[in-house]
Amino acid sequence: MELLEILGCSPPLAREPLDAEQAAAVARVFKALGDPVRLRILSIVASRAGGEVCVCDITGAFDLSQPTISHHLKVLKEVGLLTSERRASWVYYRLVPETLGELSALLTVPATV
Amino acid sequence: MELLEILGCSPPLAREPLDAEQAAAVARVFKALGDPVRLRILSIVASRAGGEVCVCDITGAFDLSQPTISHHLKVLKEVGLLTSERRASWVYYRLVPETLGELSALLTVPATV
DNA sequence: CATCTATATTGACATGCATCTATACAGCTT
DNA sequence: AAGCTGTATAGATGCATGTCAATATAGATG
Secondary structure: OHHHHHHHHOOOOOOOOHHHHHHHHHHHHHHHHOOHHHHHHHHHHHHHOOOEHHHHHHOOOOOOOHHHHHHHHHHHHHHHOOOOOOOEEEEEEEEEEEHHHHHHHHHOOOOOO | HHHHHHHOOOOOOOOOOHHHHHHHHHHHHHHHHHHHHHHHHHHHHHHOOOOOOEHHHHOOOOOOOOHHHHHHHHHHHHHOHHHHHHHHEEEEEEEEHHHHHHHHHHHOOOOOO
Protein backbone atom coordinates (compact mmCIF):
# COMPACT_ATOMS: atom_id res chain seq x y z
CA MET A 1 0.00 0.00 0.00
CA GLU A 2 1.37 3.34 -0.98
CA LEU A 3 2.19 5.93 1.56
CA LEU A 4 -0.16 8.54 0.18
CA GLU A 5 -2.95 5.98 0.24
CA ILE A 6 -2.34 5.23 3.87
CA LEU A 7 -2.25 8.93 4.62
CA GLY A 8 -5.48 9.40 2.74
CA CYS A 9 -7.13 6.52 4.56
CA SER A 10 -5.97 7.59 8.00
CA PRO A 11 -8.72 9.30 9.97
CA PRO A 12 -7.96 12.56 11.73
CA LEU A 13 -6.08 11.84 14.93
CA ALA A 14 -8.99 13.15 16.89
CA ARG A 15 -11.50 10.83 15.24
CA GLU A 16 -10.22 7.39 16.05
CA PRO A 17 -6.95 5.81 17.12
CA LEU A 18 -4.50 4.95 14.37
CA ASP A 19 -3.63 1.32 13.96
CA ALA A 20 -0.01 0.26 13.98
CA GLU A 21 0.39 0.26 10.22
CA GLN A 22 -1.14 3.68 9.75
CA ALA A 23 0.93 5.06 12.59
CA ALA A 24 4.13 3.71 11.08
CA ALA A 25 3.38 5.24 7.69
CA VAL A 26 2.40 8.61 9.09
CA ALA A 27 5.34 8.69 11.48
CA ARG A 28 7.74 8.33 8.56
CA VAL A 29 6.50 11.59 7.13
CA PHE A 30 6.48 13.46 10.41
CA LYS A 31 9.97 12.21 11.13
CA ALA A 32 11.05 13.78 7.86
CA LEU A 33 9.49 17.04 9.03
CA GLY A 34 11.18 16.73 12.40
CA ASP A 35 14.41 18.34 11.34
CA PRO A 36 14.82 22.11 11.19
CA VAL A 37 16.90 22.03 8.03
CA ARG A 38 14.35 19.89 6.21
CA LEU A 39 11.52 22.13 7.39
CA ARG A 40 13.29 25.16 6.02
CA ILE A 41 14.04 23.41 2.75
CA LEU A 42 10.41 22.40 2.45
CA SER A 43 9.20 25.91 3.17
CA ILE A 44 11.61 27.32 0.61
CA VAL A 45 10.24 24.98 -2.04
CA ALA A 46 6.62 25.34 -0.95
CA SER A 47 6.67 29.11 -0.93
CA ARG A 48 8.55 29.57 -4.17
CA ALA A 49 6.32 31.33 -6.65
CA GLY A 50 7.15 29.30 -9.72
CA GLY A 51 6.68 26.07 -7.81
CA GLU A 52 10.13 24.72 -8.36
CA VAL A 53 13.51 25.38 -6.87
CA CYS A 54 16.94 24.53 -8.14
CA VAL A 55 19.17 22.69 -5.71
CA CYS A 56 21.76 25.40 -5.99
CA ASP A 57 19.27 27.90 -4.62
CA ILE A 58 18.72 25.72 -1.58
CA THR A 59 22.36 24.99 -0.95
CA GLY A 60 23.08 28.69 -0.91
CA ALA A 61 20.54 29.28 1.86
CA PHE A 62 22.34 27.14 4.41
CA ASP A 63 25.73 26.94 6.00
CA LEU A 64 25.87 23.21 5.32
CA SER A 65 27.77 21.07 2.88
CA GLN A 66 26.23 20.22 -0.46
CA PRO A 67 26.04 16.49 0.33
CA THR A 68 24.13 17.27 3.50
CA ILE A 69 21.53 19.28 1.59
CA SER A 70 21.35 16.52 -0.99
CA HIS A 71 20.74 14.02 1.77
CA HIS A 72 17.88 16.05 3.23
CA LEU A 73 16.30 16.46 -0.20
CA LYS A 74 16.43 12.73 -0.62
CA VAL A 75 14.65 12.17 2.68
CA LEU A 76 11.92 14.64 1.77
CA LYS A 77 11.54 12.96 -1.59
CA GLU A 78 11.40 9.45 -0.15
CA VAL A 79 8.44 10.28 2.06
CA GLY A 80 6.55 11.88 -0.80
CA LEU A 81 6.83 15.52 0.20
CA LEU A 82 8.92 16.53 -2.79
CA THR A 83 9.54 15.40 -6.33
CA SER A 84 12.51 16.21 -8.49
CA GLU A 85 13.20 16.62 -12.15
CA ARG A 86 16.51 17.01 -13.88
CA ARG A 87 16.80 19.55 -16.70
CA ALA A 88 20.22 19.98 -18.20
CA SER A 89 22.75 20.28 -15.43
CA TRP A 90 20.25 21.30 -12.81
CA VAL A 91 17.79 19.42 -10.67
CA TYR A 92 14.56 21.11 -9.70
CA TYR A 93 12.47 20.16 -6.72
CA ARG A 94 8.74 20.65 -6.39
CA LEU A 95 6.28 20.29 -3.55
CA VAL A 96 3.76 17.46 -3.53
CA PRO A 97 0.84 19.44 -2.11
CA GLU A 98 -1.33 16.34 -1.68
CA THR A 99 0.98 14.90 0.94
CA LEU A 100 1.09 18.12 2.89
CA GLY A 101 -2.68 18.37 2.60
CA GLU A 102 -3.22 14.88 3.94
CA LEU A 103 -1.01 15.63 6.91
CA SER A 104 -2.86 18.84 7.57
CA ALA A 105 -6.17 17.01 7.50
CA LEU A 106 -4.82 14.36 9.81
CA LEU A 107 -3.97 16.97 12.41
CA THR A 108 -7.24 18.84 12.05
CA VAL A 109 -8.97 19.03 15.36
CA PRO A 110 -12.76 19.49 15.48
CA ALA A 111 -13.92 22.96 16.43
CA THR A 112 -14.57 22.97 20.16
CA VAL A 113 -18.21 24.01 20.08
CA MET B 1 9.39 32.87 23.37
CA GLU B 2 6.97 30.10 24.01
CA LEU B 3 6.60 27.27 21.60
CA LEU B 4 2.92 27.82 20.95
CA GLU B 5 3.64 31.48 20.24
CA ILE B 6 6.25 30.53 17.68
CA LEU B 7 3.86 28.04 16.14
CA GLY B 8 1.17 30.69 16.03
CA CYS B 9 3.49 33.22 14.44
CA SER B 10 4.88 30.84 11.87
CA PRO B 11 3.33 31.35 8.46
CA PRO B 12 2.07 28.36 6.51
CA LEU B 13 4.99 26.57 4.93
CA ALA B 14 3.66 27.49 1.53
CA ARG B 15 3.49 31.22 2.28
CA GLU B 16 7.06 32.13 3.13
CA PRO B 17 10.21 30.32 4.22
CA LEU B 18 10.60 29.67 7.92
CA ASP B 19 13.52 31.34 9.61
CA ALA B 20 15.94 29.23 11.62
CA GLU B 21 14.28 29.88 14.97
CA GLN B 22 10.80 29.07 13.74
CA ALA B 23 12.06 25.97 12.02
CA ALA B 24 13.76 24.75 15.18
CA ALA B 25 10.63 25.26 17.25
CA VAL B 26 8.33 23.60 14.75
CA ALA B 27 10.74 20.73 14.15
CA ARG B 28 10.65 19.87 17.85
CA VAL B 29 6.94 19.21 17.61
CA PHE B 30 7.12 17.24 14.38
CA LYS B 31 9.95 15.20 15.80
CA ALA B 32 7.66 14.27 18.66
CA LEU B 33 5.08 13.18 16.09
CA GLY B 34 7.69 11.23 14.16
CA ASP B 35 7.40 8.09 16.22
CA PRO B 36 4.66 5.52 15.59
CA VAL B 37 4.11 4.82 19.28
CA ARG B 38 3.71 8.49 20.10
CA LEU B 39 1.36 8.97 17.17
CA ARG B 40 -0.82 6.16 18.41
CA ILE B 41 -0.74 7.48 21.95
CA LEU B 42 -1.73 10.90 20.68
CA SER B 43 -4.57 9.50 18.61
CA ILE B 44 -5.81 7.49 21.57
CA VAL B 45 -5.94 10.61 23.71
CA ALA B 46 -7.27 12.85 20.95
CA SER B 47 -10.10 10.54 20.01
CA ARG B 48 -11.19 9.69 23.52
CA ALA B 49 -14.70 10.93 24.06
CA GLY B 50 -14.28 12.30 27.56
CA GLY B 51 -11.13 14.10 26.51
CA GLU B 52 -8.86 12.49 29.02
CA VAL B 53 -7.14 9.16 29.24
CA CYS B 54 -5.58 7.41 32.19
CA VAL B 55 -2.03 6.22 31.71
CA CYS B 56 -3.08 2.70 32.53
CA ASP B 57 -5.41 2.72 29.52
CA ILE B 58 -2.52 3.67 27.27
CA THR B 59 -0.06 1.20 28.68
CA GLY B 60 -2.51 -1.59 28.07
CA ALA B 61 -2.74 -0.75 24.37
CA PHE B 62 0.93 -1.45 23.67
CA ASP B 63 3.35 -4.28 24.04
CA LEU B 64 5.89 -1.98 25.62
CA SER B 65 7.16 -1.49 29.12
CA GLN B 66 5.46 1.02 31.39
CA PRO B 67 8.58 3.24 31.58
CA THR B 68 8.71 3.41 27.80
CA ILE B 69 5.13 4.64 27.61
CA SER B 70 5.87 7.10 30.39
CA HIS B 71 8.83 8.39 28.40
CA HIS B 72 6.73 8.93 25.28
CA LEU B 73 4.06 10.73 27.27
CA LYS B 74 6.73 13.03 28.64
CA VAL B 75 7.95 13.84 25.15
CA LEU B 76 4.44 14.65 23.95
CA LYS B 77 3.93 16.81 27.01
CA GLU B 78 7.21 18.68 26.62
CA VAL B 79 6.35 19.85 23.12
CA GLY B 80 2.91 21.02 24.19
CA LEU B 81 0.78 18.36 22.56
CA LEU B 82 -0.51 16.92 25.84
CA THR B 83 -1.10 18.04 29.39
CA SER B 84 -1.43 15.88 32.44
CA GLU B 85 -3.22 16.02 35.73
CA ARG B 86 -2.90 13.74 38.71
CA ARG B 87 -6.05 12.72 40.53
CA ALA B 88 -5.61 10.24 43.33
CA SER B 89 -3.36 7.45 42.16
CA TRP B 90 -3.96 8.05 38.50
CA VAL B 91 -2.57 10.51 36.02
CA TYR B 92 -4.82 11.67 33.21
CA TYR B 93 -3.57 13.05 29.93
CA ARG B 94 -5.43 15.49 27.71
CA LEU B 95 -4.89 16.82 24.23
CA VAL B 96 -3.87 20.44 23.71
CA PRO B 97 -5.96 21.08 20.61
CA GLU B 98 -4.38 24.48 19.98
CA THR B 99 -1.00 22.95 19.28
CA LEU B 100 -2.44 20.42 16.87
CA GLY B 101 -4.44 23.19 15.22
CA GLU B 102 -1.39 25.36 14.73
CA LEU B 103 0.46 22.49 13.13
CA SER B 104 -2.46 21.77 10.87
CA ALA B 105 -2.57 25.41 9.78
CA LEU B 106 1.16 25.38 9.18
CA LEU B 107 0.82 22.50 6.75
CA THR B 108 -2.20 23.92 5.00
CA VAL B 109 -1.51 24.26 1.33
CA PRO B 110 -3.46 26.79 -0.74
CA ALA B 111 -6.09 25.28 -2.99
CA THR B 112 -4.59 24.81 -6.43
CA VAL B 113 -7.10 26.83 -8.43
C1' DC C 1 37.85 13.60 -25.77
C1' DA C 2 39.02 16.39 -21.76
C1' DT C 3 37.34 19.20 -18.52
C1' DC C 4 34.27 21.80 -15.86
C1' DT C 5 29.92 22.38 -13.09
C1' DA C 6 25.94 20.55 -10.63
C1' DT C 7 24.24 16.94 -7.98
C1' DA C 8 24.30 12.33 -5.81
C1' DT C 9 26.49 8.52 -3.35
C1' DT C 10 29.74 6.38 -0.04
C1' DG C 11 31.89 5.73 4.18
C1' DA C 12 33.13 7.48 8.71
C1' DC C 13 32.05 9.61 13.02
C1' DA C 14 29.63 11.59 16.80
C1' DT C 15 25.33 12.37 18.72
C1' DG C 16 20.55 11.27 19.55
C1' DC C 17 16.97 8.21 20.76
C1' DA C 18 13.82 4.09 21.73
C1' DT C 19 13.88 0.60 24.70
C1' DC C 20 14.77 -2.08 28.79
C1' DT C 21 15.64 -3.13 33.98
C1' DA C 22 15.96 -1.33 38.36
C1' DT C 23 14.54 1.96 41.40
C1' DA C 24 12.13 6.00 43.31
C1' DC C 25 8.02 8.54 44.34
C1' DA C 26 2.98 9.45 45.31
C1' DG C 27 -1.17 8.33 47.08
C1' DC C 28 -4.37 4.87 48.75
C1' DT C 29 -5.75 1.16 52.09
C1' DT C 30 -5.44 -1.63 55.94
C1' DA D 1 3.21 2.94 59.84
C1' DA D 2 3.47 -0.65 56.42
C1' DG D 3 2.45 -2.27 52.31
C1' DC D 4 0.29 -2.01 47.79
C1' DT D 5 -0.60 0.13 43.20
C1' DG D 6 0.12 3.55 39.64
C1' DT D 7 3.46 6.46 37.54
C1' DA D 8 8.01 8.65 36.91
C1' DT D 9 13.08 8.78 36.87
C1' DA D 10 17.86 6.95 36.29
C1' DG D 11 21.15 4.47 33.97
C1' DA D 12 22.59 1.30 30.33
C1' DT D 13 22.59 -0.35 25.60
C1' DG D 14 22.06 -0.88 20.75
C1' DC D 15 20.51 1.33 16.68
C1' DA D 16 19.24 5.43 13.90
C1' DT D 17 20.65 9.81 12.02
C1' DG D 18 22.88 14.41 10.85
C1' DT D 19 27.10 15.89 9.30
C1' DC D 20 31.38 15.90 6.73
C1' DA D 21 35.24 14.78 3.29
C1' DA D 22 36.03 12.12 -0.58
C1' DT D 23 34.41 10.31 -4.65
C1' DA D 24 31.20 9.17 -8.33
C1' DT D 25 27.89 10.45 -11.89
C1' DA D 26 25.45 13.40 -15.35
C1' DG D 27 25.41 16.79 -18.54
C1' DA D 28 27.48 20.87 -20.83
C1' DT D 29 31.28 23.08 -23.21
C1' DG D 30 35.75 23.95 -25.10
